[in-house]
Amino acid sequence: MYTLSSKQPVPVYPFERDMVTGSSSFTIARSEGGLPYEDNLLIPHRKAYYLLVFVKHNRGRHWVDMTPYERKDNTLYFSAPDQILVKEAPTPFWGTQLTFTTEFLTLQQHAALRELPLVQNPHNGHELLLTVADGAFVEDILTKLETEYRHPGEWQHRMLTAHLTVLLTYLSRLYTEQFTGVEPSADQRLLKTYQAKIEECFRELHEVSAYASQLHLSAGHLSEVVKAQSGKPAIKHIHERLVLEAKRLLFYTPQSLKEIAFDLGFSDASYFNRFFKRETGLTPAEYRTAIRKMYQ
Known part of the structure; x- marks a missing residue:
């Protein structure tokens, strides 16, 4: 590949x-x-x-x-x-x-x-x-x-x-x-809407409160519904989307860690490095080496 x-x-x-x-x-x-x-x-x-x-x-x-x-x-x-x-x-x-x-x-x-x-x-x-x-x-x-x-x-x-x-x-x-599933409830539709908003704005918006404002909801209510429907805190959905995009770029491109951090809305590459390691257990550089070695 x-x-x-x-x-x-x-x-x-x-x-x-x-x-x-x-x-x-x-x-x-x-x-x-x-x-x-x-x-x-x-x-x-x-x-x-x-x-x-x-x-x-x-x-x-x-x-x-x-x-x-x-x-x-x-x-x-x-x-x-x-x-x-x-x-x-x-x-x-x-x-x-x-x-x-x-x-x-x-x-x-x-x-x-x-x-x-x-x-x-x-x-x-x-x-x-x-x-x-x-x-x-x-x-x-x-x-x-x-x-x-x-x-x-x-x-x-x-x-x-x-x-x-x-x-x-x-x-x-x-x-x-x-892919088994059932007809979504109102709360499940809100979860889907929240995830769709993250898909649109994850590079610019990293806080739950920013998405709650766009959805005309309180951050507390949005967090409560998202946690109840997904089993994960609302902030985790944002973090997972950022990690997914970071993994894509680390795997498929030679962009530097600083360039990837900037592309994802992090003003500080060292903070991005800490964020990625906290979420995945690996630094971005370690992940890039491991994933490319796996599929060589």
Whole structure:
């Protein structure tokens, strides 16, 4: 697996407009044994969009953040914007890739899609194993999506939305079966909202009170609900997100500890060093050495 060798930050690949259809927020593409991976996908990178890949047949390994996935046949892989992705080698691929942007989900007609478990991904999973029947159903819906996508017309957008709703709803049912969970309560939704805010602001906001202010709640109430629902103090969620991003940068980039500390909103590199060791038991330098040695 490649790691970045320059001082540049992890590249973020924007959504690319489909040159055939002109779509700027949704694409679907099928591969029948081609090599779809560009060289720039073999280095650690982020995508500025959601990615779903239905694999009929493929071999190889890819990473989502620090988790490796050995690709399996008849399996769906998915990721959200800003996660660090990398593929280890280009290999022949049979299947279908579907992409859409955050802006696509903000459209009023897609409001229900935003709340689906596959999109929310509360368990931070990135792989769904499909039975033969599941695979046939998913492939059929993807075929219908591709047919509509390639034939613009007055009803195209509604048909795309209808087929996509069926697909993501079906996959969300599989998600809840493979990543067990129940319908969230009001307090659980608050926890999810808090975590989403952390995702947006963790580089700038390091205190619970700052998030409570954004959510128009008292810090005490927010802390009480978060602790009751997650079993962890509210501040721990902020710290864990900072540690996750620090680990990403330590693993995939050659950025100095000072640069990483500054990127994460720490004005003092020595404080970042102490913070990371307190949270993980290792200094940032020790973690970088250990994790890279593990996957050499």
